[in-house]
Amino acid sequence: MTKADNRDLRSELVAAAIAMLAEPQAVAVPSLRSIARSCGVAPSAVYWHFPSEADLRSAVLDAEYTSLVEAVESALDAADEADNQLVVAGDAYIAWGAAHPGAYQLLFESNDALPETRAANGPRLQARIVELARHVDPDAPFASALLLWSAWHGVVSLRFHKTEWDWGMTPQEANRRLVEALATGTTQADKPAAR
Secondary structure (H helix, E strand, O other): OOHHHHHHHHHHHHHHHHHHOOOOOOOOOOOHHHHHHHOOOOHHHHOOOOOOHHHHHHHHHHHHHHHHHHHHHHHHHHOOOOOOHHHHHHHHHHHHHHHOHHHHHHHHOOOOOOOHHHHOOHHHHHHHHHHHHHHHOOOOHHHHHHHHHHHHHHHHHHHHHOOOOOOOOOHHHHHHHHHHHHHHOOOHHHOOOOO
C-alpha cells in the first residue's frame, strides 16, 4: 500500500466506525462462562437452572431492578413528612445507581427492551414519582417526573464515565437544585441579577 492508500483506508475506517455509532452500542455483560467460573462450576451447570444465557441475565436484571425500586420506596417510606419527597427519591435513586454501576448501565444504558418481568415493578415506582411531581407541577406531573428521571440519570451516568471532572457539587446537591428548579419553575439564569 502507498501512503495515499493508507490515508484513504484511514478515512474509510473512521467513516465506518461513525456509521456503526449511529445505533446504540451494547453494554458489556458478564459472560456465562465467567459467572460459572466465579461459582466454581462448569458452564454447562448453569443450564440446569437457566435455559439460556439470556435467561440468566434477565434473572439478574430482574433482581437488580427490584432492588432499585425497593431502595427508592424504602427511602420514601422512611422519610419525615417535612422532607421534600422528590429530593428523597432522587437521592435514593442516585445512591443506588452509584452502588450498582454495572447493573445500572445494563438497565438504563443499553437498548434492550424492558421485559415484562421488570416492567411489573416499574409502574408502581413511576406512579409514586408522578404523584410526587404533581405537588410541584400539577399541570404536567408525568412530564416533570420524566424530566427529573432524565436529570437523575445524567447525574449517575456522567459520574461513572467522567470521573476526572470536577462537578463542583455533590450528587445530592445537584439533586436538590434540580428539584428546587422544578418546584419554582425557575433556574438561576431566570432570576433577576442582584443590584
